[in-house]
Amino acid sequence: MRSVSAQELESWIAEGRILEQDTRGPKVVMLQNARYLKIFHTRRHPAIARLRPAACRFQRNTIRLQHLGISAPEVLDVFWLDAKSGVSGCIYSPLAGEPVESINKREPERICRLLPSLAAFIKTLHANGIYFRSLHLGNILELGNEQFGLIDVLDMRFKHVPLGQRLVNRNFAHLSQYLARHQVLNFPMDALVEHYHSLD
The missing domain is CATH 1.10.510.10 (Transferase(Phosphotransferase) domain 1)
Known part of the structure; x- marks a missing residue:
């Protein structure tokens, strides 16, 4: 899984629109191309989070849902935002609804x-x-x-x-x-x- 630099992440956030955030920072950002950036802060130990990145689990769940005929977002890319801390992210196309x-x-x-x-x-x-x-x-x-x-x-x-x-x-x-x-x-x-x- 590739890593996204801090500069690239800052650019996405600065140019996009934050839709959801908490005390740890942005969680969902609408990008300029109308795709969404989702950031997965983790409460797990970083070593566990690195073994099973949240962004990959999110992507697998969307694929399994779609295979069952249940509408879910389409994940286009997954990546590390801070691999050391276990923070991952993804870009997805949102559902129209x-x-x-x-x-x-x-x-x-x-x-x-x-x-x-x-x-x-x-x-x-x-x-x-x-x-x-x-x-x-x-x-x-x-x-x-x-x-x-x-x-x-x-x-x-x-x-x-x-x-x-x-x-x-x-x-x-x-x-x-x-x-x-x-x-x-x-x-x-x-x-x-x-x-x-x-x-x-």
Whole structure:
């Protein structure tokens, strides 16, 4: 995996638009060519991070999702930003869609119409053995025609069998906790779960 110099990274950030950042710095930057730079700061020991770079795991997850017919970003390049510290990055083409979270804020009545297809999408993930711990409204995009895709797919496991009820419950619990943490009080969580179980 190639290394990107500090000067090249600084140029990308200076010429792009920072979309997401935290105390460690930028996390997602929209570049001038409309592609996105994603920076993976790591909490792992650098030696472990160097063995399994987060950018490579992100790329593998997008490829596996696409092979299963689930829309995900297309990763175009992966690289080290600071190999010594285990900080990696990638360039990807974003999905053309809108986060369900944004739709819920702007058009809560539309969410009610989307619930059956959203429940079916989550059911498809679980049926394919996909446990996406970061499943929340900001990471699910509505792509048009009530089709959905996923972004920020690093925190994901693929199993060889459909998810059991324990992991299904845990996945919905993470989503409920996200809604409570972000005070998204108007999202019809109970109705979503009801639609999901009606598909059994």
